[in-house]
Each structure stands twice: as structure tokens, then as C-alpha cells.
Amino acid sequence: MAAFDFYPDYEVVRNLDRCIVCRVCERQCANGVHSCLEEKNVMLADDSQCVDCQRCVLLCPTRALKIVKSDNTYKQNDNWGKKAINELIIQASTGSVLLSSMGNPETYPIYFDKLVINASQVTNPSIDPLREPMETRVYLGAKPAAVERDDRGRIKNNLPPQLKLSMPMMFSAMSYGSISYNAHESLARAAAELGIYYNTGEGGLHEDFYRYGANTIVQVASGRFGVHKDYLNAGSAIEIKMGQGAKPGIGGHLPGRKIVADVSRTRMTPEGADAISPAPHHDIYSIEDLSQLVYSLKEATEYKKPVIVKIAAVHNVAAIASGIARSGADIISIDGFRGGTGAAPTRIRDNVGIPIELALASVDSRLRNEGIRDRVSVVVSGGIRSSADVVKAIALGADCVYLGTAALLALGCHLCRACQAGKCNWGIATQELELVKRLNPDIGYKRLINLMRAWKHEIEEMMGGMGINSIESLKGNRLMLRGVGLNEKELEVLGVKHAGQ
Amino acid sequence: MKRVYVNEKWCLGCHLCEYYCAFTQTDKTDMAYALRGRKIFPMISVEDSGAVHFAVNCRHCAEPLCVKGCITGALSIQDGVVRLDQERCIGCFTCILSCPYGAISPAEDGHAVQKCELCLSTNEGVPQCVKNCPNAAIVFEDRG
Known part of the structure; x- marks a missing residue:
């Protein structure tokens, strides 16, 4: 066989006129790409180790570095592309299942980009959010179907527990273990300051973060890692994770090297041993079983906290959501196939599940048609990239969105999609102390707050343009959307008209 | 300060x-x-x-040993900052020896010392x- 499997996909380009051999690139690369040939005072690079995380590029003080996509090419073939060939070569060499991270990067249609938002002209006034009140507050939870009165005619408080958010956005579930302590601290502090929520993911809650409980959603997943009575009561809501958009139908696998002392204590699993979340919950084989877990968790928390059920967006998502709404859950969370992950089999990530836009529209329609939309709030995730996506999701029927990838980008992630290696140069998806310290939460939480405030302003601007002054009036208001370049069936599923209609 | x-x-x-x-x-x-x-x-x-x-x-100590040891008065305290007048420094390096933090070093030409003056x-x-x-x-x- 050949000396190398294939030529590296990315090349490190160093401008020798600008390189001052400060060796910052060498010190900052956990993959060992850069090295210094001291006798010649010149820097070298091993392209084959580069994951294109951009750490060296952005820390180089003289901007002497860039990473470019290699122009080395196989003979042109529109069927066997470079990616397909290289992945096959890796498998022929290793015999392994391919692993990937973050969301599905393939060229499926992005429906958010084919939906456009309405604005007021002449016949109805737009609103200037800088001068007039604009309500972005959202309450998540089951809403009572009717006003109830006691025998003296006084209104009875029959409102089930709610989550109160200052804006329709939350940080999605990312476990301590898959991301670092400092990443979790940044998310927790930002959520507390913004008046929103972050989600522990399935790895339990580090004892240091119990004080952010009022802004925490605690997750219960198939591995039940870190779940105990205090944990359930520490957060403001409990999320049962049935599935994840990046890997519907399969469980999780946190490698032993990421289970360091603190992670092991938090997860209640042995240090250094792989933590495996089974594909199904072994006690849930039906909606009735799910209902039992929902009510067990409600019992454990004295019916004071809403219960969320999170599922991946799959083919019959509407029917599943209908079942969940009837199971006693207060909130349904749906994760689309663009959703991120710390590690998933590549074939699953890139081929299983459906787009969140279609899943959301069909779930909202189904719940409305069945007259049970008020019984649950709907939170969507998996592909929200901007405030415009948030507005479109809400107009399609969501109550709120979860942001995972967007939040990590604010913390420094550059989507190199190598989380599974555990050597994140930005200090996010790693447990190596040398790397974890690269994310200073004092900086991280402020960047998250900046991002959320910026998006909130933009949401208000778009709502104002539509002449809408409250998120509640935008919710499920699909007349505010039009499709561009979509076929009849797509428009039918999305429940929107084509632009010009 | x-x-x-x-x-x-x-x-x-x-x-x-x-x-x-x-x-x-x-x-x-x-x-x-x-x-x-x-x-x-x-x-x-x-x-x-x-x-x-x-x-x-440089820690800009309240009672800096470098200033005490300076034989030419090149080092002085001004508004709490330990300043250096390189024109007056003769490069005896007494300050380098006396600084407990190792914060003073020879300048590039080797004839005088250099130290942090907080980018004033x-x-x-x-x-x-x-x-x-x-x-x-x-x-x-x-x-x-």
C-alpha cells in the first residue's frame, strides 16, 4: 500500500515574510501540527494533523497563518466525491465505524433559507421597538384549557408550573463531560443573567452549579447519569431525553478518557470507564411507559416543576408528539437533524432524521388539529443560526428555541467538528486541564450575553416591522411567512403560502 | 494604584x-x-x-529594593510607578541582583537595564x- 492514506484535506499556509517565530501556534495546537526547526529559526507544519479549528490562525500576532482547503484532487467524478473516497479509505484502513461531531454538514435543503418574513406597509403600522414596548417574554408549560371557579365564583389557580423566560431562547442540553467545566459555567452564568435557562445534558450537575438552579433544566437520559433526588430538585424543570437530532435511534458513548475525577463524581460513574447511554430507555416501550416516568419525576419534585420530553425529529414525529402531549409532559422539545453532538457515527448523523422546519410545522398543525396544542409548549432545536431563524421557527409554531451550536460558536468554537477527539483547542469539548483553561468563563459568559442581547434586539426589530408587539402574537402566525422556491408539497407541510400569493 | x-x-x-x-x-x-x-x-x-x-x-513594590540599591538614581518612584531613566543607568546590574521577582533585565545593548513602566x-x-x-x-x- 501507499505511504499515506490520502493527501490532507487542509493545508497550513505560513507567510514567511510575516512569521516572527514566536511559536504561539506551536504552543496552542493540541494536535501537534506546528513545530520549530530551531537551528534554522523556522516554523514547520504537519498538515495531516490539522483539523482546521483556526486557533493558530487567530492567535498568530502577525497574521502569518491561514488554513486553506487543499486543491489536491482526485480525477473528477460527480458520483464518487473526495469525501466518499476518503471515508472509504479510512474504513478500509481501520475497519471502524466513522465518528463525527457537531451537526449534519451535508447539502440538504435548509428550509429556513427558503422562508421570508412579512413587514407592514401602508395599511397597517409597523412598530419602532426603540420607542414602544415590545414583549419578548415567554412562559413554557401546559396551559389550562378553561378558567375554573370555586363555589363562590372566585377564579381557581389551575395553572401548572411554568418556566418564565425573558426571550424565546435557551441553551440546549450539553453534558458536563462532553463539554468542559468552564463551558458549563459560562452557560450557567449567562442564563442566570439573561433570565433564561441552560440545560445540564445527561451528565449530571456539578456541585458548583447548584446555585444556578433557578436557571437550570436538569436532564434525565437513558443512562440516568448523575440522577438523584437533589439533582431533580436542583433545576427549574426536568427534561427526559428520548432522542437527539444528531443521532436519532442511538444512544451515547462518552469515552473513558473524558471521565476525569470531577466528571466521574458528577456522573456517578467510575473514573476512566466509558459512560454508555443505551439507545432506548429500557423502561420505556410505549407512551404509557413514558407517562409513568413523567409522573415519577413529577412525584419526586412534588409537581412543582414542568417536565420536558425531548425527541429527535423523525418521520412520524407528529404522531409521536401527539402521544407525548397526552403523556402528561408539559413541554415537548424537538431536535432536528442539523442538531449538534459531541460524537456520533457519521452515517447516522448525516442520514437519519428530518429537517426541524418540517417537523415543527407538522407537529404544531397536528396538535392544533387535535385540540391539544395548549397542553404543551413546543421547543425546537437543531439548526437555529440567527435571530431570523428564531423568528421563523416561532412563526411556524414554536414557543421557544434551544441553541447549542450557536452558543458554542459564541464561546470560541469554529466548527472543526473534531469534538470526539477530546482535544478541543478552544477549551470547550475537552477535559484536559491545559485545554479547559483556554476558555475563561469571565469572557465566555459575557459573549453569550452579547449574542443573546443582539438576537433579542433583532427579533424585536423584525416583530416591529411586522406590526407585532408580542411574541405571543407571532407564535404559529404562519401568515407572516412566505416560501421562496418551494414545491406544493413542501408548502403544504410547512403550512405557508408561496411568495407572491 | x-x-x-x-x-x-x-x-x-x-x-x-x-x-x-x-x-x-x-x-x-x-x-x-x-x-x-x-x-x-x-x-x-x-x-x-x-x-x-x-x-x-515589575510589581511596582511600595518599598522597592531596586530603587534602594540603585547607585546613580536612575531608578525612582513616580506616582507609585517605579520608573527608570536609562540615560542615568550605568549598567551595574545591582537592581537585577536585588529584585526578588527577577523583573528587571539587561536591555538589548547590554549597557543599561530595562523594566516595565506600565506602558506609560x-x-x-x-x-x-x-x-x-x-x-x-x-x-x-x-x-x-
Whole structure:
């Protein structure tokens, strides 16, 4: 066989006129790409180790570095592309299942980009959010179907527990273990300051973060890692994770090297041993079983906290959501196939599940048609990239969105999609102390707050343009959307008209 | 008085502070042009030992041994900052020997010493090591 499997996909380009051999690139690369040939005072690079995380590029003080996509090419073939060939070569060499991270990067249609938002002209006034009140507050939870009165005619408080958010956005579930302590601290502090929520993911809650409980959603997943009575009561809501958009139908696998002392204590699993979340919950084989877990968790928390059920967006998502709404859950969370992950089999990530836009529209329609939309709030995730996506999701029927990838980008992630290696140069998806310290939460939480405030302003601007002054009036208001370049069936599923209609 | 402090917990050992310090001492506007092919003589230096890193520069002590030991009066305290008049320094290096932090070093020409003066000669208002630290490990604070 050949000396190398294939030529590296990315090349490190160093401008020798600008390189001052400060060796910052060498010190900052956990993959060992850069090295210094001291006798010649010149820097070298091993392209084959580069994951294109951009750490060296952005820390180089003289901007002497860039990473470019290699122009080395196989003979042109529109069927066997470079990616397909290289992945096959890796498998022929290793015999392994391919692993990937973050969301599905393939060229499926992005429906958010084919939906456009309405604005007021002449016949109805737009609103200037800088001068007039604009309500972005959202309450998540089951809403009572009717006003109830006691025998003296006084209104009875029959409102089930709610989550109160200052804006329709939350940080999605990312476990301590898959991301670092400092990443979790940044998310927790930002959520507390913004008046929103972050989600522990399935790895339990580090004892240091119990004080952010009022802004925490605690997750219960198939591995039940870190779940105990205090944990359930520490957060403001409990999320049962049935599935994840990046890997519907399969469980999780946190490698032993990421289970360091603190992670092991938090997860209640042995240090250094792989933590495996089974594909199904072994006690849930039906909606009735799910209902039992929902009510067990409600019992454990004295019916004071809403219960969320999170599922991946799959083919019959509407029917599943209908079942969940009837199971006693207060909130349904749906994760689309663009959703991120710390590690998933590549074939699953890139081929299983459906787009969140279609899943959301069909779930909202189904719940409305069945007259049970008020019984649950709907939170969507998996592909929200901007405030415009948030507005479109809400107009399609969501109550709120979860942001995972967007939040990590604010913390420094550059989507190199190598989380599974555990050597994140930005200090996010790693447990190596040398790397974890690269994310200073004092900086991280402020960047998250900046991002959320910026998006909130933009949401208000778009709502104002539509002449809408409250998120509640935008919710499920699909007349505010039009499709561009979509076929009849797509428009039918999305429940929107084509632009010009 | 505001001084430069290093939060060891967040220091990555990237050594960028050293290069920005050396760049500030030049009259060039481009770091590559200023420092390429040159050995640098920064007034801040990063100590590395395994996973531990921290940057060290002048502490601007209330009772500085360097000023006490200076035989020519080149070192003095002005508004709490230990300043150096390189014209008066004869390069006896008594200050280098007496500084318990190792924060004074020989200047590039070897005839005088050099030390951190908190970038007072620049108009930035904040020392360059602080401004350019990628992880906010180096801070400019009044801690009393």
C-alpha cells in the first residue's frame, strides 16, 4: 500500500515574510501540527494533523497563518466525491465505524433559507421597538384549557408550573463531560443573567452549579447519569431525553478518557470507564411507559416543576408528539437533524432524521388539529443560526428555541467538528486541564450575553416591522411567512403560502 | 494604584505578552516588520513548568529594593510607578541582583537595564500585555 492514506484535506499556509517565530501556534495546537526547526529559526507544519479549528490562525500576532482547503484532487467524478473516497479509505484502513461531531454538514435543503418574513406597509403600522414596548417574554408549560371557579365564583389557580423566560431562547442540553467545566459555567452564568435557562445534558450537575438552579433544566437520559433526588430538585424543570437530532435511534458513548475525577463524581460513574447511554430507555416501550416516568419525576419534585420530553425529529414525529402531549409532559422539545453532538457515527448523523422546519410545522398543525396544542409548549432545536431563524421557527409554531451550536460558536468554537477527539483547542469539548483553561468563563459568559442581547434586539426589530408587539402574537402566525422556491408539497407541510400569493 | 496582575489560573503560556511588549518598545507600526528575524527583549516573561504558566513583570513594590540599591538614581518612584531613566543607568546590574521577582533585565545593548513602566509612554491607557492577552489572564487593576 501507499505511504499515506490520502493527501490532507487542509493545508497550513505560513507567510514567511510575516512569521516572527514566536511559536504561539506551536504552543496552542493540541494536535501537534506546528513545530520549530530551531537551528534554522523556522516554523514547520504537519498538515495531516490539522483539523482546521483556526486557533493558530487567530492567535498568530502577525497574521502569518491561514488554513486553506487543499486543491489536491482526485480525477473528477460527480458520483464518487473526495469525501466518499476518503471515508472509504479510512474504513478500509481501520475497519471502524466513522465518528463525527457537531451537526449534519451535508447539502440538504435548509428550509429556513427558503422562508421570508412579512413587514407592514401602508395599511397597517409597523412598530419602532426603540420607542414602544415590545414583549419578548415567554412562559413554557401546559396551559389550562378553561378558567375554573370555586363555589363562590372566585377564579381557581389551575395553572401548572411554568418556566418564565425573558426571550424565546435557551441553551440546549450539553453534558458536563462532553463539554468542559468552564463551558458549563459560562452557560450557567449567562442564563442566570439573561433570565433564561441552560440545560445540564445527561451528565449530571456539578456541585458548583447548584446555585444556578433557578436557571437550570436538569436532564434525565437513558443512562440516568448523575440522577438523584437533589439533582431533580436542583433545576427549574426536568427534561427526559428520548432522542437527539444528531443521532436519532442511538444512544451515547462518552469515552473513558473524558471521565476525569470531577466528571466521574458528577456522573456517578467510575473514573476512566466509558459512560454508555443505551439507545432506548429500557423502561420505556410505549407512551404509557413514558407517562409513568413523567409522573415519577413529577412525584419526586412534588409537581412543582414542568417536565420536558425531548425527541429527535423523525418521520412520524407528529404522531409521536401527539402521544407525548397526552403523556402528561408539559413541554415537548424537538431536535432536528442539523442538531449538534459531541460524537456520533457519521452515517447516522448525516442520514437519519428530518429537517426541524418540517417537523415543527407538522407537529404544531397536528396538535392544533387535535385540540391539544395548549397542553404543551413546543421547543425546537437543531439548526437555529440567527435571530431570523428564531423568528421563523416561532412563526411556524414554536414557543421557544434551544441553541447549542450557536452558543458554542459564541464561546470560541469554529466548527472543526473534531469534538470526539477530546482535544478541543478552544477549551470547550475537552477535559484536559491545559485545554479547559483556554476558555475563561469571565469572557465566555459575557459573549453569550452579547449574542443573546443582539438576537433579542433583532427579533424585536423584525416583530416591529411586522406590526407585532408580542411574541405571543407571532407564535404559529404562519401568515407572516412566505416560501421562496418551494414545491406544493413542501408548502403544504410547512403550512405557508408561496411568495407572491 | 493600578498594577499589572496575572491570574495564573487563566494563563495559557502562549507567550504573546512577551511579543507585544517587545513590539511596543519599537517605533514600528507592524509587528512582523518590527520583530522578524530579531531576538526579543521583553519586560514581561512567562514562566512555564508543566501545566503551570504565569507571566511575571515589575510589581511596582511600595518599598522597592531596586530603587534602594540603585547607585546613580536612575531608578525612582513616580506616582507609585517605579520608573527608570536609562540615560542615568550605568549598567551595574545591582537592581537585577536585588529584585526578588527577577523583573528587571539587561536591555538589548547590554549597557543599561530595562523594566516595565506600565506602558506609560504609550497613549493606550492600558499596558499592551494586558490589552493583548487572549484569555484575560493579565489584568490591570487597583487591588489596594
